[in-house]
Amino acid sequence: MEILIYGTINSIALALMALGFALVYGISRIPNFAHGAIYVVAGFITWTFLKVVGLGYFLSALIAILVTGILGALIYRFMLIRVRGMAISEIIASYAIGLAILEGLRWGGFKGMTYTLPVFIAGSVTLGGVPVDIHRLLLIGIGVAVIALLWLFTHYTRIGLALRGMAQDERAALMLGIDSDRMALLATAFGSMLAGLAAIVLLPLGNIVVEAGYNVLILAIAVCIVGGLGSWMGAVLAAFLIGFAQILTVVYLGSHYQMVVALLAIIFTLIMRPSGLFGRQKELEERV
Amino acid sequence: MSESPMLHVEEATKVFGGILALNRVTFDVHQGEILGIIGPNGSGKTTLINCITGFVRMTSGKVFFKGRDITGKPAHKIADLGVTRTFQIMRPYYTLPAYKNLVIPLFSPRAKRTGGWRGGGKLGDRDTVGIDILEEIGFERDSFVPYKLASSLPTGYLKRLELARCLALKPEIILCDEVFSGLSMSEIASMVPLIERLQMDGITLIMIEHRLRELFRVASRVMVLNFGEKLLEGRPEEVMADERVKTAYFGSEEVEEVMTYA
């Protein structure tokens, strides 16, 4: 029961981390290696507005999400757009942006235990004999809501449909009058906002540390590869797979192995089924 | 014609995300003949080539090369056996000069086995062989053309380069994916004798083509694909006369042109 509950929580957390990355990659085909950095930035902005400026929690969170969205858009508009389509430069540029942000923050003194966000609602309830924080339950709720909203957004709004069109066939989308650069900009902005949201939901469970940026990036990538790069539903399912696998290893082996689980998941996926659980990309590529 | 066919494809089926791209296509190709494959756009011609050469894994079906099962083998192993292909969208190594493009196939295990030059390890050897092959395929040896970067070559030469890449492997069979398309009439006119010479050299050819007139001139047999299914197979004259082919191509000027030509 414990494994079931914490597995679900962990899976939803992973899904939240990964969705942003999957969204950006799915639409603009840019692997956004700055994803983890944006996640951490969101945490710090919330913390700053909450503790230093003294705004309310909800307001700070909102500002943080907006700022990360704008940050994502700026990164795309001024950096990534210039290297889009050049595989080597894309990877290096986004990785460099992420590193610059993270290491800059680290130098700025944002490390240690002092930077924590309070949980939304304190207290805990007992579910089937297992005590669970209310915050973690909220996390499940928010996660499910985000996934549902994303699904609704991409299926029922104009922009969402345009984004899906881009994801499926960029050239065809261009011919239908969808502005590829604008959509990629939007996608990067949305992806960053999702990263920001994930940060605000997940960070109260621990400290805001720079290392979290690297961990989140790696977990997000692992989830996306296992789910199939560019497939959002695949990412959600893969999050559950990796989430439960992680909780099982923590219970039976020890928490040090969590990262190894992610790596092994990637390696196994690449060997067994390179396009991931739901990826169609490889097949399409081969069609010449 | 020998007893065991050169290439035997049995019930080749390919499904792309629910769409039946190829539906149980069966055919034989015999030593030394030219099989033309025609069909409207999207009828699965290129997919068929991709399946045979291992670039795409078939959903079901079998491919035999000289009686040997090559289904599901990786593309490079199939090419190593002598089943080579050209690409519809030309794929030269753009950053290399034309003759250096051939150094890469000449470096392959098959070329090392079958190659008629000594050693092959010394620098420059493959360059010479590469230029020889290019000359054979219609690059003027003494001009600057073979030395130009592939990125600056015109389509006609790129198509030849594609064929040259296959020839470098000393192939048994070449699967040509639209070698005539995108070429001018004069370029095609110079290409046709080339194809005929390849046939005389004993190379079996499968040609996917939209230029029916030229195809019917060189092909010994023609197979028609429509919506992934084999419509019919026969000598060029039979195919031309067939009512079903006309309906499949209905409205296509090219067929009318061919019909009037025939």
Added chain:
Amino acid sequence: MTTADRRKERLDRGIKVRSDGIYALLSWRELGYLVLPRLVLIAGLLLLPLVVPSLYWQRVISNVCLYALLALSFDFLAHYVGLVSLGGALFIGTGAYIAALLNKNLGLPLILTIPMASVSGAAICTLLLLPCLPLRGVYFAIVSLMYPLAMMRIIEALNIFGGTDGIMGIDSFPNHWVEQYFVLIMVLLFLFGLRRLVNLDIGLVFRGVKDNDQAVRASGMSITYYKAVAVFIASAIGCLAGACLTHIYMFSGISLFALDFSILPIAATVIGGGGTLAGPVIGCFILVPISELLREFGTLRIAFYAIILMAFIVFKSEGLMVYGQRKYHQFERWVKI
């Protein structure tokens, strides 16, 4: 001198650039035009330890060389094989740990540990990276990014190889002259070796794999095999650097899997000019000393490389070397007529 007396020697330079070096036989001056930059580089590198004042800066030179080796391996993989490795630290760490273990546990001398660590480390790295080699796209970058981080965690978790403390007390080079000239000569060897390699037939195959892997497959060659060979070569260079590093600092620990080793070679390559092989070496000679000067800023250095890297890749992606080459070939002289 009036303008009538002068003329720009303009035309034949263009021809020289395109005629593949054959014109060098024309005269001593042409020969000089061709070999001068190379000679300057070689002589400059070899003289460097002699002119550098303090022991501290001599150690910096060794560092530069180690990073240069890594940058060479990165440049080779990225621009000649098309594999972007974000994990130079994996090569360094593997090489360093193997050399350290061989030296410490088996008591092998340095002259054996370095080659053994290079070859066996390369084999291990190639094996580790093998799953992502058949695939195109970002997989290689992602997996190579993850390995150094995972390695750190594994060593921490299992507490093997000295755990977080690392392995200490490894033999050092006999003296600092041997140390410096060894790494310098290695850099020169691999620089000119790789430049030669990429123009050999097998080098063309590597470039073919980068340009257009489908055509390589259609030519009956396994791209996975050739990528693996290339990764082996590159990781051998990286592991060599790692093995040297561990002997220079007489220490091997999880800090060797740190980000510095991944990001600095990339930055040096981009600044120096990707695809030139000499550029990354020059980039290292610019970046590493700067980073030594900035030592007091701690991790800000990484941010600093990252920003330089970003600026170069976005705004000046050709790099210094390509720029310099172009300018050198455009170089015109006033001659009397």
